[in-house]
Amino acid sequence: MNAQSLRNVSIVAMFFCGVALAAHADEKVDEKTAALPSETPAQFTPTNVDFDYVKREEMVPMRDGVKLKTFILIPKGAKNAPMLLNRTPYDAGSRVLRFNSPRLIAAVPQMNDTAVQAGYIIVFQDVRGKYGSEGDYVMTRALQGPANPTNAVARSQARAAASRAASARTVARATRSAAIGGSATGVHMTGL
Secondary structure, three states, X not given: OOHHHHHHHHHHHHHHHHHHHHHHHHHHHHXXXXXXXXXXXXXXXXXXXXXXXXXXXXXXXXXXXXXEEEEEEEEOOOOXXXXXXXXXXXXXXXXXXXXXXXXXHHHOOHHHHHHHHOOOEEEEXXXXXXXXXXXXXOOOOOXXXXXXOOOHHHHHHHHXXXXXXXXXHHXXXXXXXXXXXXXXXXXXXXXX
């Protein structure tokens, strides 16, 4: 064997010896650390005492019984505050906390900054059938017919007809009153 080959074989042998020693050293370290107590608590609950808002997660029932996943961010100390509802098919849970911050203005999407400064309660809700919400996702629900069991158009038309009938009764009453010498407002004007 020439000197170059002998040198190459000795380098390879030293490499394998180093690997074996490193593995043996790791075993000794693992034995030592296994005897130490864990620094991670068995039950960890993050605190949010210093947050300037309260976050609530709710399942809000709709009139047909389907529940929608809802995230509510309430500024601390809010009483009778207005609310801004964002219903989205794009995961309300991730939109609720832009950053995990103790300040509400940093936690919500940037477009809601003005509402937060005005004291609004910020609400994000997943649409039907998306992420945490129950039900079937339908991109564009039909206004009426078999594809829309709520029949919202028929109810809207019935309300409009009732409103028109009430308006017609008011006009008829005012016309009768004016015909018998009264005024449309019910106040009689005497001669000037």
